[in-house]
Amino acid sequence: MILASTLTTNLAILVLAGFIGFVVISKVPNTLHTPLMSGTNAIHGIVLLGGLLVIGFAGNGVFNKVILVIAIAFGTINIVGGFLVTDRMLEMFKSKPKPAAKADPAEDKAAGGPS
């Protein structure tokens, strides 16, 4: 009984998260799709939590501990690397002061133009 209700609650969360994901992601412009991809990539590094939880459970043998340490390392690479690299990319998209303000091109041509 308790299990069933845990399952249905979690399934509800799953379905709602799917819809929210579609709505939120649909608003991201093409221009930012690479950072979006690496950002969401970092977010699925949350599987790290799985490794952290399971390694705490009793009954893990030596081999299990080894693969869990690898899993934790993998998850950490995924999270830390993903967020850092996304941050690097997004920093480049920040608007910088534009030196050449948009002068009227037509006028420029008429006035000076290239020799």
Add this chain to the structure above:
Amino acid sequence: MSTPLATFIQDPNFLDVLYIIAFALFIQGLRGLSGPTTAVQGNRIAAVGMAIAVLATLLNRGEGNWGLIALGIVLGGAVGVPAARQVKMTAMPQMVALFNGVGGGAVFLIAWSEFRRSGGYTHTATYITIFSLFAAIIGSVSFWGSNIAFGKLQEIIPGRPITLGSAQQFVNLLLFALAVAAGVDIAAGDHSEAIFIGMLVCAALLGNAVVLPIGGADMPVVISLLNAFTGLSAAATGIALDNPALIVAGMIVGASGSILTNLMAVAMNRSIPAIVAGGFGGGGAVAGAEGAGEHAGTVRSTSAADAAIQLAYANRVVVVPGYGMAVAQAQHAVRELTKELEARGVEVSYAIHPVAGRMPGHMNVLLAEADVPYDQLKEMEEANPEFQRTDVSLVIGANDVTNPAAKNTPSSPIYGMPILEVSDSRSVIVIKRSMNPGFAGIENELYFDPKTAMLFGDAKSAVSEITTELAAL
């Protein structure tokens, strides 16, 4: 720890609240990605959410093995931080593939350790077993598939399709069926670890067998698809471990990956099954065989000096960057050229096809790296109506995405693919290495158009030459 404070912060309900805060921050962070000004903050908000989720997990009462946890985190940090700091922007697609792969790897390793710890899922609710098995299979496919994608993009593995020929589809189906059969067997109560390992091996082979036949040019779609897979496997792990943060984060990534995959497939005018079936994005292999030739029209070639004059006297120039620009790392040279043009009063913008580069939006990242202002980057829908009032379109290493055949020739394989309507502009300069067709292996009518001039050469040196000529005018 048994102080009242410790009792409170270790209360499962309190931890669940932390998880809820964490996933709310993920969603808020992703909302920030909808614009360039809020995006940096958005990413950081999501990172804070992640820190909270990790903290909550470390607080839980059953936590232990601190030394091993620290070891794993230190190892991961030692690899991930330098990799993320040093990677070149042109290498971003393979970096994402690699990060995606390790995520999938973590998923299947966790599932495997759960299987072993619980003695083959004895005393485990059936639904938990099923979700855990699902995570194991998909995680393994994603791990191996991503590694192959990384290898192809990094050119460790040849980019051309590596196939088993007509047997390929049969082998893929067989591997899939075997992995599922092993999963069903375990879910039905078989505790044999050999079967579980067999399932992981089938999934691993499947990941290889699916990605190896896909050509380098289709890799962006593959990475995006595998990203969705890893997300879904993380969500499945979340259900198996009853962890709301994992469920929400994994599912959002699954949704995001699905949207991006679909967008890219549409932009390439191909169905996702056709891409996964492979064998089309052949790159050099197909292109070399076709060569230049049979087209009736003539090609007009130009020099850097003539191109410079043509650009200098234009009012409006649109740069159309493609994969060739990325390969030649010409983005900085292009920026120098456009700066020079802007100084002369020429209005410059960039028209970017959704699949330009090697992953969605990759071209934008490269141009942003070269300090091109965000508002000069135009998406296809925005750029196309503007070509009619454009004097010169400067096509740099882009091919199929400018081919008018996609609009005019129903018999063409790319017919129906949305393109940048470069041929609407008054004149076109194409910088290209040779007359070889693009990855689709199709002649580009644009090159035979009387208003098109070809400037043959490496993108970077050709652009620099134009800039030099321009400065000398």
